[in-house]
Amino acid sequence: MNRGPEFQEFMQRYFSSFMAAYFLSTYALAATFWLVWHTYCKACTRETLFPVSLFTLVFMLVTAHAAVVRGRDWGAWLVALFCVGSIIIVLPTYSYRPHLFIYSSALLTGLSTLLVLNSRKYREMCVQLFEYRQKRKADRVAVAKRPKVIRQRR
Template sequence: MIHLTPLEPFLKRYFPIFMAAIFCGFLGGSAVVFLIEHYYLRLAPLVLRTSFDESAAALLAGIITLCNFMMMYGRPQWVWGMVVFFVACLLIALPAIQFSLHPLLYAESLFWPLLGLLILNSRRHREMRGKFLELRYRRKRIREILRRRQRKFSG
């Protein structure tokens, strides 16, 4: 397998911050789903809450996965999907103070989205997105060179 960049230093530098953003998304999303299920929808029937819980968890996991995969593929504008995700988690969690829930649960539902936004705005995460974009351009250039070679030998 041909690597376009040395893999070990790249992973040592950027993998922890990449995974931290993903885990903040999962933890923040799960805290918000818990808030919605147990406080916003507490008077709804159990069947509705259970079906909401499963579908919301699958949808949030899909959003996080899609945004991070597209960023990894070299599309840095997909970071805005994660930003919208974290801001939506904050906007859903902030009014939950009126339910007088446990302070640790409320703090957790605010902490993970705020930490996720901080990670997305960090210098290292921006560097990583720039490196992914650079790798995308390298792959595109290699494909063009290989196509020209193929046309040259076939024609």
């Protein structure tokens, strides 16, 4: 997509909802990760499992958001799955008496992310990004079908 007026209009309309979903889901994942490692996994070894699990979760979440940007509909579903999983994992940690702010903010940001993902604006953005993806695909096919001109060197 070039940086013409169409791009500026798209960014003005949808950038805020995309960034809200991105940062809310990132915080929900971080708070859930903290709660899991300070409640369920207190006795776990942290030398290898901690960084590997953190890297894997962050990589999957960033990949899901990148898929949304590239016009793939499964990206939004994966982000929603992360948020639902975050809520399901966080709820039972209440019996361990976690820090109340982190507990409540993990639940709140997970639910808020689901609310943003279900908003009309975010769904419009996903449809628009899918249409841009289809245009890019059609452009690649058109370029591939064009006859190639071979230039001779002098």
